[in-house]
Amino acid sequence: MNNRLKELRAKHKITQKELAERVSIRRETIIFLEKGKYNPSLQLAHDIAKVFNLPIEDVFIFEE
Amino acid sequence: MKKSVYFILGVVASLIIGLTIYLSQTLFDLKEIIMLIALSLLIIFALFIGVRKIISIKNNEPTEDEYSMNHKKLAASKSYMISLYLWLGILYLNSNSSIDSEILIGGGIIGMGILFAITWLFYYFRGTNNE
Numbered sequence: 001m002n003n004r005l006k007e008l009r010a011k012h013k014i015t016q017k018e019l020a021e022r023v024s025i026r027r028e029t030i031i032f033l034e035k036g037k038y039n040p041s042l043q044l045a046h047d048i049a050k051v052f053n054l055p056i057e058d059v060f061i062f063e064e
Numbered sequence: 065m066k067k068s069v070y071f072i073l074g075v076v077a078s079l080i081i082g083l084t085i086y087l088s089q090t091l092f093d094l095k096e097i098i099m100l101i102a103l104s105l106l107i108i109f110a111l112f113i114g115v116r117k118i119i120s121i122k123n124n125e126p127t128e129d130e131y132s133m134n135h136k137k138l139a140a141s142k143s144y145m146i147s148l149y150l151w152l153g154i155l156y157l158n159s160n161s162s163i164d165s166e167i168l169i170g171g172g173i174i175g176m177g178i179l180f181a182i183t184w185l186f187y188y189f190r191g192t193n194n195e
Contacts, residue, residue: 017123026120029131037191038131 002061006034008052023047070115074108095167102174109181131192138192139184146183147176 009019016034020027023044032038033048040048040060049056082101117127154172157163 020125024126025129026125026132027123029129032131032191035191037193039193041130044130
């Protein structure tokens with residue numbers, strides 16, 4: 001699973017720390033997500049997508 | 065970045081301590097030195113985890129979250145599986161060597177701790193993607 005977190009953060013001018021605070025997770029988790037080293041739960045993916053006002057599939061790209 | 069520096073400093077310190085003790089072998093024999101180094105590594109790992117938590121508290125972020133819990137559970141399950149082979153080896157040594165059972169059991173428990181630390185670090189650097 002890929003994601004557009006870094007790109008969307010830059011677009012919305014949100015730092016990793018701010019995003020982490022808004023979804024109540026550690027900044028380290030955002031780093032791992034951006035590096036593609038961790039696939040989030042559906043709940044976390046939903047929360048992150050909500051921050052950017054986008055549907056989940058626009059933030060997280062599922063590969064078959 | 066800070067965390068990595070703390071970890072590297074810890075490893076260097078343990079190596080220096082281990083080497084110093086090894087060079088002054090009049091106090092300890094080899095078995096004791098190995099046990100001491102293993103215990104030092106475990107203490108350093110515990111300190112590393114503690115420092116991470118303190119940094120999280122200072123930064124007003126949760127000490128545990130979805131990723132850290134998954135990471136911990138994965139490391140624990142894998143290290144438990146590997147430790148079964150460690151205990152198998154210890155059982156073999158118990159019946160085929162002259163090493164005391166107390167030392168073997170102590171070594172097994174410390175070994176389990178070290179295995180957990182190693183698997184935790186492995187998944188820390190590799191990530192837990194699709195696990």
